[in-house]
Amino acid sequence: MPMTMIQWFPGHMAKAKREVQEKLKLIDVAFELLDARVPMSSRNPMIDDILGQKTRLILLNKADMADEAVTEQWIRYFRDQGRTAIAIDAQSGTGVKQIVAAAKEMVKDKFDKMRAKGIKNPRPVRALIVGIPNVGKSTLINRLAGRHIAKTGDKPGVTKAQQWIKVGKEMELLDTPGILWPKFEDEDVGYRLAVTGAIKDEILNLQDVAVYALRFLSSHYPERITERYGLDRIPDDIVALFDAIGRRRGCLTGGGGIDYDKVADIVLYDIRTEKLGRLSFETPALWT
Numbered sequence: 001m002p003m004t005m006i007q008w009f010p011g012h013m014a015k016a017k018r019e020v021q022e023k024l025k026l027i028d029v030a031f032e033l034l035d036a037r038v039p040m041s042s043r044n045p046m047i048d049d050i051l052g053q054k055t056r057l058i059l060l061n062k063a064d065m066a067d068e069a070v071t072e073q074w075i076r077y078f079r080d081q082g083r084t085a086i087a088i089d090a091q092s093g094t095g096v097k098q099i100v101a102a103a104k105e106m107v108k109d110k111f112d113k114m115r116a117k118g119i120k121n122p123r124p125v126r127a128l129i130v131g132i133p134n135v136g137k138s139t140l141i142n143r144l145a146g147r148h149i150a151k152t153g154d155k156p157g158v159t160k161a162q163q164w165i166k167v168g169k170e171m172e173l174l175d176t177p178g179i180l181w182p183k184f185e186d187e188d189v190g191y192r193l194a195v196t197g198a199i200k201d202e203i204l205n206l207q208d209v210a211v212y213a214l215r216f217l218s219s220h221y222p223e224r225i226t227e228r229y230g231l232d233r234i235p236d237d238i239v240a241l242f243d244a245i246g247r248r249r250g251c252l253t254g255g256g257g258i259d260y261d262k263v264a265d266i267v268l269y270d271i272r273t274e275k276l277g278r279l280s281f282e283t284p285a286l287w288t
Ligand SMILES: Nc1nc2c(ncn2[C@@H]2O[C@H](COP(=O)(O)OP(=O)(O)OP(=O)(O)O)[C@@H](O)[C@H]2O)c(=O)[nH]1
Pocket: 001, 002, 003, 061, 062, 063, 064, 065, 088, 089, 090, 091, 092, 131, 132, 133, 134, 135, 136, 137, 138, 139, 140, 151, 179
């Protein structure tokens, strides 16, 4: 469901939190699904409070689109905080096999205790996926299930019983993920989610989003910009950069000026379809 379909009023946030906490009672491990390109911006700001002491595995999804070196930095960053994070691509399945093994390892003590109490064959490890909209929860559920599980979404008045999806013999996953909200009040977060396509383009001004993206890319990946748009160098002035890309791409208005909306469209399209290569829009250094 696109982000715009969900109205995150305080009451809805409280309800979402309550729903996730109800589900936590049923599971051994929570999979916190983040976007590898923007792990902090795609994180729920209250996640530590919501998950409490529940065993948690961080999954950096869409790693296929992220800068590999930066993803490694994030894995180390989380490790330094005592958390386990693994990079995955739910769409193609890369890394997904590691999930069951990592989850089993994390709940080993709990299951060893069950065995010590005389339970010979403890039940499969039970898990729940939580994450903000569009981070890939349904894609991962389908990937782990090995088949298509219909999205349930919020249907007023329809309460559906929780179903367990079998993931091989050793794991069971709740069929409905926990949907949480991102940190709306932070402007950078909003822009990063917009650049990566998690927030619908209608919510923010497209030119603003492209300005944000080009500024970031100019300082972090300058050669990608110069190569892609055939520029000798990146102009210091952002309008001059829009002009240069616009001229290269023939984004002209009737009067011969530059069509900035068109330039913004092209740049964001190029980012989201990997025409500029694999990109990460935040590094741990920005958050420490
Ligand atoms: N490149 C890439 N795209 C992915 C990956 N996982 C999911 N996607 C895409 O991301 C988009 C959102 O995926 P969904 O699975 O619908 O996300 P969701 O978290 O269930 O979204 P909501 O229903 O809004 O909560 C879809 O277009 C997916 O195809 C991935 O690992 N790599």
